[in-house]
Amino acid sequence: MDLIQNLALGFSILANPMVIVYSVIGVVCGVIIGALPGLGPSVGIAVLLPMCYGLAPINALAMLCGIYYGAMYGGSITAILINTPGDSAAIMTTLDGYPLARKGHAGKALGMSCLASVIGGTVSIVMFMTLAPIVSNFATKFGPSEYFALMVLGLTSIAGMTGKSPAKGFLAAFIGLFVAGIGIDLVFGTPKFVFGNVNLYSGIDFVPVAMGLFGIAEICCNYKDNNLVINKESLKLKELLPTKEDWKFSLPHIGRGTLLGFIIGMLPGAGATIASFLSYDMAKRTSKRSKEFGTGVIEGVAAPECANNAASMGAMVPMLTLGVPGSGATAIMMGALMMLGITPGPSFFTKSAEIAWGLVASMYLGNVILVCIGLGALSLFVRILNVKTTTLNALIFAFILMGAYALENSMFTVGITLFFGVIGYFFKKLQVPAAPMVLALVLGAITETNLRQAMILERNNFLQVISHPISAVIIFLAILLAFGNPIKKLVIKCFKNKKNNEK
Amino acid sequence: MKIEARQGNIILGVASVISGALILVLSKVQNLQLIQASKMGPGFFPTLCGIAILACGIGIVSGHLRKHKISKANNPEQEEKTEKEEQEEQENIVNVNELKNLALFGVLGIMVLLLAEYIGLLTCLGIAVFAYLKIQGKESWRKSILVGVGMTVFLYLVFVLFLQVPVPTGIIEF
Numbered sequence: 277m278d279l280i281q282n283l284a285l286g287f288s289i290l291a292n293p294m295v296i297v298y299s300v301i302g303v304v305c306g307v308i309i310g311a312l313p314g315l316g317p318s319v320g321i322a323v324l325l326p327m328c329y330g331l332a333p334i335n336a337l338a339m340l341c342g343i344y345y346g347a348m349y350g351g352s353i354t355a356i357l358i359n360t361p362g363d364s365a366a367i368m369t370t371l372d373g374y375p376l377a378r379k380g381h382a383g384k385a386l387g388m389s390c391l392a393s394v395i396g397g398t399v400s401i402v403m404f405m406t407l408a409p410i411v412s413n414f415a416t417k418f419g420p421s422e423y424f425a426l427m428v429l430g431l432t433s434i435a436g437m438t439g440k441s442p443a444k445g446f447l448a449a450f451i452g453l454f455v456a457g458i459g460i461d462l463v464f465g466t467p468k469f470v471f472g473n474v475n476l477y478s479g480i481d482f483v484p485v486a487m488g489l490f491g492i493a494e495i496c497c498n499y500k501d502n503n504l505v506i507n508k509e510s511l512k513l514k515e516l517l518p519t520k521e522d523w524k525f526s527l528p529h530i531g532r533g534t535l536l537g538f539i540i541g542m543l544p545g546a547g548a549t550i551a552s553f554l555s556y557d558m559a560k561r562t563s564k565r566s567k568e569f570g571t572g573v574i575e576g577v578a579a580p581e582c583a584n585n586a587a588s589m590g591a592m593v594p595m596l597t598l599g600v601p602g603s604g605a606t607a608i609m610m611g612a613l614m615m616l617g618i619t620p621g622p623s624f625f626t627k628s629a630e631i632a633w634g635l636v637a638s639m640y641l642g643n644v645i646l647v648c649i650g651l652g653a654l655s656l657f658v659r660i661l662n663v664k665t666t667t668l669n670a671l672i673f674a675f676i677l678m679g680a681y682a683l684e685n686s687m688f689t690v691g692i693t694l695f696f697g698v699i700g701y702f703f704k705k706l707q708v709p710a711a712p713m714v715l716a717l718v719l720g721a722i723t724e725t726n727l728r729q730a731m732i733l734e735r736n737n738f739l740q741v742i743s744h745p746i747s748a749v750i751i752f753l754a755i756l757l758a759f760g761n762p763i764k765k766l767v768i769k770c771f772k773n774k775k776n777n778e779k
Numbered sequence: 780m781k782i783e784a785r786q787g788n789i790i791l792g793v794a795s796v797i798s799g800a801l802i803l804v805l806s807k808v809q810n811l812q813l814i815q816a817s818k819m820g821p822g823f824f825p826t827l828c829g830i831a832i833l834a835c836g837i838g839i840v841s842g843h844l845r846k847h848k849i850s851k852a853n854n855p856e857q858e859e860k861t862e863k864e865e866q867e868e869q870e871n872i873v874n875v876n877e878l879k880n881l882a883l884f885g886v887l888g889i890m891v892l893l894l895a896e897y898i899g900l901l902t903c904l905g906i907a908v909f910a911y912l913k914i915q916g917k918e919s920w921r922k923s924i925l926v927g928v929g930m931t932v933f934l935y936l937v938f939v940l941f942l943q944v945p946v947p948t949g950i951i952e953f
Contacts, residue, residue, distance in 0.1 A: 330942050443842060447795055447835035454802060454828035461821035468811060468821055496881045499915065666916030671930055673884060673911065674904040677891055678934045682944040687895055694888040701881055705873050706791045728819055736817060 279405065282629070286637030289630060295338050296645075298331070299638055302339035303645045304653075306346020308660055311354055312668065316363030317347035317588070317605040318711065319494055322486040323672060325612055326679025333616045333631050338638035340609055345397055345642060348548065348585050349650055352389040353657060356577070357382060365548035365584040368556040372569065372576025379572050383515030388522060388574050389581045390650035396534045396582030397643045400589035403538050405636050408625060411597040415622035418746070420729035423599075425747035425754070427723040430600040431716055432758035442758070444708045452713035455480055456720025463728060475688040482611040482717040484680045484693040489710040490604075491676045492697025495669040497704055516651050518574065526578035529559040537583030541590020547603040548584040548591075555583030589639070596620050596632070601718065604711030611718045785843065792840030799833025802826075883915055899949035901939075905931035 289295065302324075309320035320343045328336035351362030356373035369389060376385040418426070431449050458469045459479030470476040518526070533555035540551040559579035560569045569576050591602040599621035601607040613620050618628055625632045680693040703710050727741070734740035742751050756763075802825055811822030887907040895903050909927030912918040918926075938944040 327937070327942075329944070441839065441842065443835050443838035444791075447791075447832060447839070450828045450831040450835065451798075454825060454832070457824045457828065463818065464815060464821050466811065466821040468809070468825060469805065492884065496884055497877060499876065499880045664916060664918075667912060667918070667926060670908045670911040670916070670926065673887070674908050674930050674934065677888070677907075678900070678904060678938055678946075681895075681900060681946065682938055682942065685945055687892060687900075687947070690888075690895075691892055694885075694892070697888075698881070698885065706787045708791065724824055731819055736819075 279409075282633045283405065283637065285630065286633030286635070289334055289634035290637050290641055292334075294332075294335055295634070295638055296641065298335040298339040299342045299642050300645055300649070301327075302342020303346040303642055303649055304342075306343035306348075307350040307353070307646075307649065307657055309343070310347030310350020310362045311657055311661055312350075312362060315347075315494060316351065316365070317344050318486075318603075318608060318714075319490040320344075320347045321605055321608045321612070322483075322490040323676055323679070325483050325487070325608070325615075326682045328612060328616065329682050331616075333613075333618055334634045334638070336612070336616055337631065337635050338642070340612055341635065341639055342642045342645070344588055344605060344609065345393070345585055345639075345646060346649075348588050349390055349393040349581070349646060350657070351584075352393075352577075352581055353386065353654075354661065356385045356389065357658070357661075365552050365587075366580075367549070368552045368580035369577055371556065372571070372573050375570070375572030376574070376577065381572070383512065384518060384522065384574065385577050386654060387516030387651060388518045388526060388577050390516075390647065391518065392526065392530050392533075392578040392582040393585040393650075394643045394647050395530050396537060396585040397589060397646070398640065399534045400538045400541075400586040401636065401639045401643070404589050404592060404639075408593055408597050408632075411593060412622045412625045415598050418598075418622065419744075420726045420733060421741045421744045421747045422750065424723060424726040424730050424741065425744075425750035426598055426600050427719050427726060429750050429754040429757070430594075430602070430719055431712070431723070432754040441707070442762075444706075445712050446758075448703065448708050448710065449712035449716045452716025453720045453723070455485065455713075456717045457724065462721075462725060475686065479721075480692060480717075481615075481683065481689070482608075482714060483615065483683055484689045485696045485717055486608050486611070486714050487676050487680055488693040488696030488698075489700035489703065489714060491672060492693060493700025493704050493710070495672050496697065496701045499665055499669065513651060516654065522574045525563070525565075525573070526575045529555075529563065529575045529579040530582045532558060532562070533579045533583040534586040537586030538590040540583070541587030541602065542593050543602065548587040551587035551590075552580035552584040556580045596624050596635075597622060599722065601715060604714055607711065607715040607718045611714075614718075785847065788839055788843040792836045792838075792843065795836025795839065796833055797836075799829045799831070799836060802829030802832065880915060883911060887911060895949070896947050897949045899951050900946045901931050901935055902949065902951055904934060 305324055306317070306320055309315045309323070310317065321340055324339075324343055328339065331339070347363065348365060351366030352369045352373065353362065355361040355366040355369040356377050359370050359374040361367045361370055373385045373389065376382065431453075456479070458476055460467055460470075460477055467477065536555050536558060537548070537551040540554060541548065556576065556579050559575055560566050563569065563573070563575055565573060588605070591606045595601045595606040595610050597620075599610070599619070601610045610620055618624070618631060676693060677690050680690045681687065683689050700710055702708075703713075730741045731738065742748060806822045806825045806829060811825060812820035813822050813826055814820050887910060891900070891903045891907055905927045908930045909923045912923040912926055913920070916923075939946060
């Protein structure tokens with residue numbers, strides 16, 4: 277009953293037409309950015325963050341969520357049309373989406389991708405609104421020790437799971453933690469690494485860093501054109517709608533993929549890419565025509581697409597209820613919330629109930645908008661993709677610098693953005709993931725504060741801090757996630773050596 | 780100029796070791812104490828980060844050397860690279876065009892930083908868009924000017940009129 281009342285409260289907030297307007301802006305921008313090769317939800321949210329400046333929190337949140345799931349769908353457009361995924365979560369969509377496009381069924385693949393994304397998104401919102409208050413209630417028992425452990429879990433899992441080299445992931449995370457520590461010390465008031473620069477006294481905000489690492493770095497690397505050539509006839513609305521047979525093959529996989537995606541999305545560090553990979557794999561194993569996978573079967577598009585949208589919703593659960601973002605995109609969203617004066621965590625659903633339930637309602641609305649825009653304006657998005665990359669780069673560059681200035685009305689933030697843009701470029705070239713750095717930057721101050729509070733409460737006994745039952749379990753999980761693979765390899769090696777010796 | 784994956788890893792590892800050491804030295808120079816008044820001092824987190832960055836650097840270099848040594852030991856006579864190895868190395872190559880693109884953005888960014896106070900931020904951004912399209916995009920004068928002016932007007936409408944951001948206007952007062 278409470279759930280329905282709360283949802284009604286959320287929908288009453290949607291009576292404000294501005295929420296709808298910002299949701300539409302978010303979805304449109306998200307689809308465009310997601311469709312551009314290389315630009316994913318993290319870049320989209322980072323680049324468009326300054327647009328939230330001065331907006332009412334619910335409007336800003338509706339726009340950011342729109343960007344998030346718009347970008348998740350947008351990634352599939354180029355994956356299907358030119359075999360180039362817009363972001364990593366759309367990689368699996370290329371396997372059957374592109375062969376379908378080559379057979380002349382691009383419209384059908386794009387239509388199914390959009391509808392599967394929306395079904396995945398909508399069903400997972402139901403799971404989100406059922407689960408979020410329960411997790412919130414449980415998390416009210418957490419003290420500084422448990423929060424410190426949670427932050428460690430968030431940091432280690434992201435750093436350990438991103439990219440091929442865990443050392444590079446951890447390097448990025450520790451650089452982020454270091455940057456987060458620049459400024460006046462919270463307890464003693466001592467300036468740290470400011471070198472007399474007044475602008476550094478209040479620390480380095482995560483937004484210019486994220487804009488530089490994701491936005492500037494991307495446009496520095498990306499200067500080649502897309503050369504998109506497609507049959508416009510296949511993008512007519514009639515061609516986009518899947519047939520009864522398509523639904524018959526796809527619906528069971530959409531159901532399974534959504535559930536799997538949501539669960540995977542909730543795990544810190546796993547994210548939409550892993551969700552879409554596992555969902556595709558599961559669909560391939562369970563499908564009646566598993567042998568045809570990879571040659572252009574419609575369920576091969578539906579399964580990863582619903583899973584990546586469901587994962588993006590799942591990632592909202594730990595971010596909004598515990599204050600621990602599970603991915604780069606949610607880390608940027610969490611920073612945006614803090615910028616708007618909202619603190620995500622256990623009290624979010626009680627203290628900011630109007631915003632929280634307004635956000636849930638705006639998610640439903642966003643999915644309806646995604647269907648309308650995704651199917652209705654697809655040919656327009658495809659036309660935008662044909663704009664020369666250099667033109668888009670120039671426009672994004674100007675927008676980012678203006679946005680960086682608008683954050684604090686200071687040219688210093690513009691300089692910070694450019695500086696981290698160069699760092700981000702070399703990170704990309706050296707395959708150092710940028711997401712752990714942004715995550716550490718967002719969580720750094722919170723981690724430090726909680727650790728210091730916990731240390732004061734436990735009379736400077738670190739062992740006491742990590743031996744609280746809940747914190748001990750969380751720290752154990754963090755160690756397992758971070759060092760699970762090397763430990764597994766070591767154990768296997770030991771067993772092999774033992775067997776060889778016995779022989 | 781080409782940087783291969785293997786060189787890149789060594790450069791990254793060495794740079795990380797130097798950065799970590801620098802953080803430790805600077806923490807000492809600034810007198811940031813690890814423990815102060817029997818509590819965690821202001822130097823605790825920077826020192827922890829410095830040590831960790833240094834360790835990650837050592838990890839990257841040693842991991843790379845170990846991988847290289849193992850692959851050499853397994854195939855001492857194999858001269859030809861596999862297709863996968865070739866592809867991996869290609870992925871990391873920093874080519875001249877990309878560096879030119881980076882340098883152009885760098886120069887335009889510095890121009891915006893230096894001139895915004897004098898000729899106005901919006902004017903600077905318009906010039907930057909025009910210059911990038913003309914130099915990197917090799918667009919016509921007409922298109923470059925149109926897009927530059929169009930973007931300036933768009934930024935003015937969104938940030939100055941709608942979001943009320945007080946931008947530096949300089950002598951042009953725009």
